[in-house]
Amino acid sequence: MSTTTAAEPQYKVLIGMEIHVQLATQSKMFTGAANGFGGDPNSQVDPVILGLPGVLPVINKRAVEMAMMVGLALNCQIAAQTKWDRKSYYYPDLPKNYQISQYDQPLCGAGSIELPLADGGSKTVRIRRAHLEEDAGKLLHEAGMTESLVDLNRAGTPLLEIVTEPDLTSPEEARLFGEELRRICRYLGVSHGIMQQGHMRFEPNINLHIYHHGKTIKTAITEIKNLNSFRAVERACSYEIQRQLAEYLAHPEVMPSQGKSTRGWDDDKGMTLLQREKEEAHDYRYFPDPDLVPLHIAPRWVEAIRSGVVELPIARRKRYQEVFGMSAKEAFSLTEERAVADLFDRAASLGAPVRRLTNLFLGPAAKMANEAATDQATTVLISDLPVTAEQYARLAQLVETGGISATSAVMVFEHLIKHPEADPAQAAEQLGLMQIRDQNQTEAWVMQALAANPQAISDYKNNPKKKQASLGFLRGAVMKASQGKADPKLVGEILEAKLKA
């Protein structure tokens, strides 16, 4: 429950989400036309997509399997029998003027996920259902034209519509849920999750329970249509909460508690705008599509799909913290992308010490990946760098056994990027970065550093306040004199012995 200022009533926020995920199948939901983003308008179509006379839909099995994977990841009941229904409405981007969807027998029934929250805790978000349908095309409105153009490339793309219960209680939770769902879909390989290309679209349903003058007032539910960024989800929810609250405060006596209206989000203005009142709600005239037969799903099929569901980001983060002893932040960073986490796990399984490996991933590897991205639109992942799990493992091992210092490891890593075939140990050798543990040589570097820094020696010996700092300074000076090749442990021993002498 959120608390506002003393003068205002207390209220609870209820947000349920409807999410449309485009499934990254090779072909479309009900025909063999290619399923892909872009291309010339109306180039990714065939007679079925165009809704020409006489065409018939045929189910894309892969889309059903991908939907089952998401359903299983969300702990949903997979239906033993599912069917297809026609949802009728007239719009020029819908060639048949009906959409094939699933009305009362969705492929995936009730489920839930344990959503990690920003404070380190988590909450259960219940899933109401998830069903398959086909996407519509797009209308293009060009400036100066009195007519609109229709592009049907997107039409017929497999869509998974996921509906949650109203368990989200803040705009931040709504965003976190969206982000987690995107990670899950990317992990499962069912969606690329590229928000700019509309791979995922969010529709939060929001209302408030206001506790005022000893009564509970439920505001009317509003649905915000077609949000395609996490920022928009959070902002639109925030705006809508304040709008509903203000509306109540302005007219507490006429607050409607029934019905549902639809609003659009204007990202530039930062506000939601009314699109459709309840009274104008469509009668979609759902009925079973006679062109498609009901789909019977054998338990064996479900189990085969279940066995293919990979370890999901939530479980993986938990394992990294519990088994690898990572901080929550480290685990989160490393599991953000499945390919990165897979690479990490492979390197770890080759015997790499996890602490050194984590430092390599989050240090030089993250930095190099970040720098490799040429512009804002492209992302380069750690797993996209040419460094293999074997190289990571050997490099981490090298640091662990004292063969090279952490500083040198960065230089070796940069060398590996440019020479993908190189062996880390040989590279360290070649670069002259292997640690030198020779007693005499180390003593010589210590003497050299001491000779150059009399003030630090004086501080160490005479100023207790500066004792530690000057020791650190001198240690650094020795390492510098050795060009990073000295063994820090040996340096410490010799240095302290010399200073005490």
Place this chain on the structure above:
Amino acid sequence: MLNELTALEIHNKIAAGEITATTAAQDCLSAITRADPHLHAYNAVFADRAMRQAEAVDQAHTAGQPRGLLAGVPIAIKDNLCTTFGATTCSSKMLKNFHSPYDATVVKKLEQAGAVILGKTNLDEFAMGSSTENSAFGPTRNPWNTQCVPGGSSGGSAAATAARLCAASLGSDTGGSIRQPASLCGIVGLKPTYGLVSRYGLVAFASSLDQIGPMTRTVGDAALLLQVIAGHDPWDSTSWPEPVPDYLSDLDKPLENVRIGLPAEFSGEGIEPEVSAAIAKAVDFYHRQGAKVVPVNLPHTKYGIAAYYVIAPAEASSNLARYDGVHYGHRTARPENLFDLYAASRAEGFGPEVQRRIMLGTYALSSGYYDAYYLRALRVRQLIKRDFDQAFEKCDFIACPTSPTVAFELGAKSGDPLQMYLCDVFTVTCNIAGIPGMNIPCGFSQTGLPIGLQILGPTFSEQRMLRLARMYEKHHDWHTRKPVLPQA
């Protein structure tokens, strides 16, 4: 003239080198030129294309290449089957200029079998009707009496086949649209089991009821065409995945110990006495051939028409939603806005019967009426299916009239939709149950109009049903009678 030969005769004579495909096609095209101005069986004739196809068949024959089952057989197809050649109009102003970029599966199969496609035949607009009077391009006339309707909706195919303007044809049957015109024109018409023939490329009227089937002058030709067009199609989820049986080999072998059911509900009031008498005679023939005739009950038959006129329009209202003037088809000239574009394009493009059924169906599916109409009709559908299941425990086939009357005059029923709907009273339950049904000629009225016997059988009983029909045909000559045509 070779246009009088059956498909099997043409096939055999070409194989024997007695005739050429070119002459067969030429004779059909000449017959069309002479008679079709009086009948209007065809919406379009592809004379040049047909001749090229026939020449290709003859060349392949000369070169000794393998022949398809329909090599050189001149065929007409109903104008609701999509073809990459010519328009696919559904006899509607809406699709008057629609050219399909793909061929229906059955069209591909016909051509792969070597058929020569002469043209596309007239129908009630979008196959909605029982007289072919609902065509936007004018009615087709019955070759036995041009004052009369040929039945419908496949009236063009029926008239063309009866008048020898093709060797055989394809129709489609949603509530009787193959069998009823076959009956009124005195030919054989077979509506296969739902799912036996691919619907891909058949412009949908009511998807759960539509089936494509052969319309021929003989039972043998029906078997031949069915052999070619039946079979699983990966483009049609509702098509049956099993292999196609051989309909031809045992066709002449009579069925033994066959039990023929006579449903009490398919007799009595509303049936013309001459029709009843002809059916009784046909049943008696089977009895004399050793068949056992048993009474059966189909108690929910009386709800058939009502259920049909909810289910079929409901599906049609959805199937025809795509004709909106946006992507293809008729578009109104100067729409004021999007709603006007939709409303005016559809009001101008669809004829009154199509509009009536779209409204009926939209109403039946609307929120608040769905349960009372659509859902209730689906329950009746289950009861009708059960009726047939129970009847087929007592008999192998059911015999009854196809149409309660012989062909009626043009205009006799066109002002009264309910009277017109009753033409389908004996045919709709077959589609509702998804079972096969066929019409064979079984006599003529005093006025010289054909009477048809309907045979209904359990699902996928076509092989035996054809043999049963052939038993009758072998001992009767109705199918050899020819209508006298007016000549141009």
